Amino acid sequence: MVTSIHGTPVVPGLAYGPVLVATSEVSPDAVAAYGDGGHADEDAALAAYDDAATRVADGFRAKAAAATGATAEVLTASAGLTTDRGLRSAVRKNLQAGQPLVPAVEAAIDQFVTVFAGMGGLMAERVTDLRDIHARILARLVDEPEPGVPVPDTPSVLVATDLAPADTAGLDPARVVAIVTERGGPTSHTAIIARQLGIPCVVGASGAIAVLEGRRALVDGESGTVEADPEQAKATDRVAEDRAQRAALASWSGPAGTADGRPVKLLANVADAASAVAAGSEPVTGIGLFRTELCFLDRAEEPSVEEQAEIYARVLAPYAGEGRHVVVRTLDAGSDKPIAFATHPDEENPALGVRGLRLSFADPGLLHRQLDAVAIAAERTGTETWVMAPMVATVAEARDFGSAVRERGLKPGVMIEVPSAALLAHQVLEEVDFLSIGTNDLTQYTMAADRMATDLAHLTDPWQPAVLQLVAIAAEAGRRAGKPVGVCGEAAADPLLACVLVGLGITSLSMAAAAVRPVGARVSGVVAATCEEMAEAALAAVDPATARSAALAVAGA
The missing domain is CATH 3.20.20.60 (Phosphoenolpyruvate-binding domains)
Incomplete structure (x- = not known):
């Protein structure tokens, strides 16, 4: 059994705890029950889409209003993307072609994902945001809570394929002690928001879910190493030492300069x-x-x-x-x-x-x-x-x-x-x-x-x-x-x-x-x-x- 993996370190610090795996799926049963939505015509279906998209965008804006800096920036951008006119036009075109609402939305999102991914560069970063927006709109349509990171009962290490901005921005550092994602780089949205929150973070750790799910993990945000099921006493001691060092750093007040x-x-x-x-x-x-x-x-x-x-x-x-x-x-x-x-x-x-x-x-x-x-x-x-x-x-x-x-x-x-x-x-x-x-x-x-x-x-x-x-x-x-x-x-x-x-x-x-x-x-x-x-x-x-x-x-x- 694999005992450690390595990724790109983006926020220094040591953290240890049970692994909490985040998913972004909407209940397949709820989607199946929704079926074609029972809309009278294309206009009614588009109106349902508009209502769902507006509520998702309002949620992003509310979170942005409660945040500052990079977090507010990312959430505001997500709100704008949710109500993008081009995305809405793609949904309407699919409805006019005879597709039910749920497949019409999915096809529109896939179209934009293909375009953004093909552009490369910074635009490719929005693919994760688009997938998150799709899941949230779908949840609103089928009358389920928007997907997101579950709130752990005990301080945990959050592991995910990737995290959407709304998920990362809402994390409580007292409950989520570290973040590990399979995708992303040092300047991804997850990395930027994790820095602002001060949560130890490793990104680009390929295969993290398969290795870590159901286990406890020790995350080293400075080296990028994540150990699975380390010896508990040693892990606890290392984290305690790191916290003491970080507490000393947090009390620093200047002057700025070398020794x-x-x-x-x-x-x-x-x-x-x-x-x-x-x-x-x-x-x-x-x-x-x-x-x-x-x-x-x-x-x-x-x-x-x-x-x-x-x-x-x-x-x-x-x-x-x-x-x-x-x-x-x-x-x-x-x-x-x-x-x-x-x-x-x-x-x-x-x-x-x-x-x-x-x-x-x-x-x-x-x-x-x-x-x-x-x-x-x-x-x-x-x-x-x-x-x-x-x-x-x-x-x-x-x-x-x-x-x-x-x-x-x-x-x-x-x-x-x-x-x-x-x-x-x-x-x-x-x-x-x-x-x-x-x-x-x-x-x-x-x-x-x-x-x-x-x-x-x-x-x-x-x-x-x-x-x-x-x-x-x-x-x-x-x-x-x-x-x-x-x-x-x-x-x-x-x-x-x-x-x-x-x-x-x-x-x-x-x-x-x-x-x-x-x-x-x-x-x-x-x-x-x-x-x-x-x-x-x-x-x-x-x-x-x-x-x-x-x-x-x-x-x-």
């Missing part, structure tokens, strides 16, 4: 005013990534400059004061974050299409109005405001953006997500004042691997030496220019990797607020020279696992 005094700014990633206020309770010196597009996912028309300014001011205001600043990212719309008033529909490959700054090429006014609104918000609040553009690929793009930002009295920067920008970082920094590395997209584009492809999870790991080499190039360019280079991708939330990034020359780390104290404590526990040795060891490795092990060996030396 020998090299300063490292710790910043938070936020999506709205609520998450900005919440992040202020953590030991951060500001916001390193304000995802402005998440304010407008459900907007059909572009908000006015004044309305945008009011929204931005509510995020900026808590960070007014000396030594604090907010980095505003202009609209990163497109790909998996479609915004009705901005994105281009029907792109063959949205991840490589017109997204981020590229939206302004055909519609410069979209960018200029947003910059006007940011400038107004900065003036009203008195907050030091930096502005950066996503998806910059050339020096010319950086030059044009930098000029537009400076005209408004703001500090310009760009995101390093495209390998070409990393390779030309020294020239890019002649045009702007700072760089911020988005490791999620940089990893995906560097390795030419869909971040949601489970079979390729080893490629989309930010520990990839090739990705770290590009980070090193950008950081060295910043050092030579005397300008800051930060990381705002998910990699910054990994305490061990954070030390490596500091060793590469990164000057700031921006992450989910829940990760700030563990990262700060880990970095403050080592001297700068050790961080540099960890970075050298990781760069010399041949794969992510070796890089992680090499860095850990140096840290423990």
